[in-house]
Amino acid sequence: MAEINSLQDLGAATQAAQTETESAPVHVQKLDAQGRAYATGKRKNAIARVWVKPGSGKITVNGKEFAAYFARPVLQMILQQPIVAANRNGQYDIVATVVGGGLSGQAGAVRHGISKALTYYEPELRPVLKKGGFLTRDSRVVERKKYGRAKARRSFQFSKR
Template identity: 70%
Template sequence: MSEETTGTLADLKSLVQSGAITGEAPVLREPKRDAFGRSYATGRRKNAVARVWVKPGKGEMTVNGKPVLTYFARPVLRMLLSQPFLVADRYQQFDVIATVVGGGLSGQAGAVRHGISRALTHYEPELRPILKKAGFLTRDPRVVERKKYGKAKARRSFQFSKR
């Protein structure tokens, strides 16, 4: 049995050295687009969940049917949404349509950013290494800790009274 294994390994080694088998398999991802030429992805952060569609356009963004300027009034939140496009060098080349539920505005902005990044990788798979290195494809796992019984909040105890 050991002779068969060594014979097989020797054959495999010769195939690799001859170039018939390469050490790295090329990963060719196909773009995922619907009938309208859009790519869809879900983004999440804290308790917020965003459904995001990305399509080629002039850079218009709508969130829950409103322009992004009215929905995310704070400039910091709008900056979060534009980060994936700036890193990928695709600023104002895509239109974004997003619906967000749950959480607060900060969590929703993070969820939309996560969704935009994932949708961009579905539209153009070659952008994945750039967005992955920037950390936009990683879901931020931090969520609010649940309240425990016998406690005022998640960890805070009730006020102690000596008498």
């Protein structure tokens, strides 16, 4: 650290410190011992663990082909959104295990996990996936039921007589 004797030295030192901190955060590649990128995706009550590695584009969810696990075309489309947005069709093999929630929440959780894992494997894809909104965790969950109510907010039917 340089010695500061005057206000001019102080101004130069703070300006140098600001230029160091203002640089954009550098994202580095995060891989495990097998050369895979791992990420956890969440949506509603579903939690997905996702591994991404280079391959032929095979997507496996809970040991099944993703088209067999998610039979609805809408859910299959949701799953493939980050891959299509990043223009990486057929380049990565994806293995996911997902628990909790229903099929819609599980598809959203796997999508979130794929997006995060792709950014860990290829950090330069982050701006594209961030712009598409795939890296944001949708925090909406089902509201709990309150006592004295029929559901979370619905009251029992009012009887005038």
